[in-house]
Amino acid sequence: MGDASREIMRRARQQVPEWSPSQVRESLAERKGAGPGDQDIVLVDVREKIEWNEGHIPGAIHVPRGYLELQIEEAVPDKNKTVVLYCAGGVRSLMAGATLQQMGYKNVISMAGGFGQWKNSGYNFVVPRTLSDAQSRRYSRHLLIPEVGEAGQFKLLDSKVLLIGAGGLGSPAAYYLAAAGVGTLGIIDADIVDDSNLQRQILHNTERIGQYKAESARETIQALNPDVNVVTYIERLDENNVARIIADYDVILDGTDNFPTRYLLNDASIIANKPVVHGSVFRFEGQLTVFKPYEGPCYRCLHPEPPPPELAPSCAEAGVLGVLPGIIGMLQATETIKLLLGIGEPLVGRLMTYDALAGEFNELRLYRDPHCPACGENAHPENLPTYAEVCAIPARS
Amino acid sequence: MATVRLAPVLRAAAGGSKQVSAQGSTLAEVLSDLFQRYPALKEQIQPDHDLSRFVNVYVNDQDVRYLQGLNTAVGANDTVILLPAMAGGERS
Secondary structure, eight states, rough: OEEEEHHHEEEEEEEOOOEHHHHHHHHHTTTGOOOOGGGEEEEEESHHHHHHTBBBBBBOOOOOOGGGGHEEEHHHOOOTTTEEEEEEESSHHHHHHHHHTTTOEEEEEETTTTTHHHHHHHOOOOOOOOOHHHHHHHTHHHHHHHHHHHHHHHHHHHEEEEOOSSSSSSHHHHHHHHHHHHSEEEEEOOOOOOGGGGGTTTTOOOTTTSSSSSHHHHHHHHHOOOEEEEEESSSOOOTHHHHHHHHTTTEEEESSSSHHHHHHHHHHHHHOOEEEEEEEBBBBEEEEEEEEESSOOOOOHSSOOOGGGGGGOOHOOOOOOOOHHHHHHHHHHHHHHHHTTTTTOOHHHHHHHHEETTTEEOOOOOOOOOOTTTTTOOOOOGGGOOOOOTTTTOOOO | OOOEEOGGGGGGGGGOEEEEEEOOOHHHHHHHHHHHHOOOHHHOOOSSSSOOOEEEEEEEEEEEETTTTTBBBOTTTTTEEEEEOOSSOOOO
């Protein structure tokens, strides 16, 4: 320290009273009962952002010393309040204190020993949640959007989405949800990758032929985004496992390929109050909607009964333009993200239809059926038929 | 003449057409006219007196179950959509 700075320090020490960390702690505790609005003591952390991110005193506000004069009057408008300043060691806070006195603050205190001594005394501190440098770069395009931002990205990282099926719809959806940083993706699929899948199921590739789809999905997802935890369920959804499996998830993405599973999922999601993002495709056309229990219609409101087999061919029988489930699956991912972030208008009560050949999107209004056996007045979703016999599902192996 | 749009699975029964015209001032009349032109459609959509439970019918994008059902009025420039459920996938 040079002569001039020593002089500055000497003056500051004369002018600005100091409290020890234990005195600060006592004063904060005494005023706690009065409620946040009545606090006449304000704790201000004057360190740099990187120091603040490593831990700070609970209840403190952050006004770095570099912006002190510019920000303090907005942060603490009442100059009669007791303002307790702290830094890392107790030096910067003294100098900041002298500045505040010059600006007209009447009761300025500096905490002797700073945050270092606070921590060494074993007192409480909080570490704010931050994205790592790698995450800040990876999600930078999300952070720039006001509707997402850091808070939204944390929401996505904390979210859990279950994908029923890692096939035509599940593949693109899982890919984009992983890219977006959805922290946990559950994938339930008992099937094995087949070459005929590769015309549309882009999570998989030629080398994965013969592998379980759920595991192939995990490999692809992990390579794209190691932040994502992939939970695989190599089984079929049935009445014995559905409640247990869906319980952990926030949103369910329906990429199933048969009616009984859709009815089963519908009923279980109503009982567990989980939104289901529904998509289906056939040749050149696709449909998409969001079933939000009790807020909008459920699957049974829309389709009380399945069609006879001759009116509901599978893709294996009738074919599908490969890119079409890609479009619908990505729209499902979009609706899922909207639900997770709580932004925009999810397709609740609206059926979006897409005709690829015509290049047309249309929308149909859907209503909750007051007599729906699953979500209506005298509903009993626990024991409704799933039509497994009617749809002639092959016997489970 | 109202416009009737058919979901893909129904088009074979209407000679492959995606969209056809039909006459009538109520849904019942429009369907009756439709079935006269395309008898195979009747089997699928309304074999008995009531509409099949698995086909959804929309008049101007609204589900007729919440309008007046078969008595729903259909104007000359209205569109009727017939939409059964789809499941897609490897197996049905």
